[in-house]
Amino acid sequence: MGGRKKARTIGELKASSYKPVSVKQEMRRNLIAAIKKKKAIFPGIVGYDDTVIPQLENAVISGQDIIFLGERGQAKSRIMRAMVHLLDEEIPVIKGCEINDSPLTPICKQCRDRVAEEGDATEIAWLPRRERYGEKLATPDIAIADLIGDVDPIKVAEGKYLSSELTIHYGLIPRTNRGIFCINELPDLAERLQVGLFNLMEERDIQIRGYRIRLPLDIFLVASANPEDYTNRGRIITPLKDRFGAQVRTHYPATIEDEIAIMEMERRQFDGDEIESYTPQYMKEIVAEVTHLGRRSPDINQRSGVSVRISIGNYETIISNAIRRAVMRGEKLAVPRISDLPYIQASTGSKIELEGFEETKEGKVIDDLTKKAVLNVFNRYYRLSELETLITQFSEGFSVEVSDMMKSNSYVRNVKEIIGLAETIRIVTESERPEVIASAAEFILEGLHVNKRLNKTRSEGKTIYRH
């Protein structure tokens, strides 16, 4: 509304340039304006620029309700919430109305009565866009009353209801009138609620306790579902399924770069740490690679998916172990190393489902994914044929001991003793800081091990690399 004084009554609103539009018209108009200005419409949504976003935009321009189909951890909730940015900053509503009635076309009985009585003097309020979004996770125990509404049974019995409509307790959807309403996991919604939802959206009436009440709501309906549940016959009533004009398939980050961008954006960060942390690029790549391999693993249930949240959690875990080491060893910089990777068991295990019921296998599955990830990332940085000098020294009896709690300086000593290691390290870092050197040294040793050029034995919390 710019710098102009906002209308406070219906009369003032009528005198202003305000023109009422439906929520779909409003979102469409704002989207087209944003595209024209080349403005980022969904900030913080990574990797969907050429896939999900164009489809979403077409649906908004078409005024189609949308269902997002995708496995967990594909930013479905984030993108649905981001649609709020397509709404006007604020809209006028009749003050005190429970269902955000438009001042010029009120639909609830209270407001209609009020406008009839007070006319242009009826007070209005301005509703900010963040209050025009509602969402609900579909669970079998949701009642019609939660989603749509209920009436006071005593008043109905007294015969006060229906002629007056005054006793309706509106549910979540009517309360999101003139906004965006999202239902997560739509197939889990009980059939009678699906019928209720359909009637509300299509017939524009609600049925409560057998009574039919007209309620022409204005809503942009969005839903999400797992693709398999959605295509499963009988899980969604056909008329409701037909109501969604657009089915948009979400996906996991297509590239390691996108996965890393999300990890960086989403990881929890705390202010005021005395210890600085730095994660080398190859460690980020290993974390992202574990997840990408997990998404192709036959040992993992792909229907439940391998969420981006696993990458984020694992990234947080390796940084935390590095911080713990830095605190214990009195170092200033926390740099994750290969020996921090076993700790990702904790942040991965809770988020995947294995095929079959062998829970004891979980540790091995994660361990194998980690090894494969190190192998793939290492081989992107190094060629074995260029590392022969290094390998030869081990075959002449050299061995190196590492551990997640070992001081970084002891690695620096080893690096000096092994001919060519310093140069090999320089391929991944230019830093001279012992914490960074230690991490790079472990990356190379483990890389040689997973390439079967070095043996690795574990004893008393330490790992020894030797021929």
Ligand SMILES: [Zn+2]
């Ligand atoms: Zn009202």
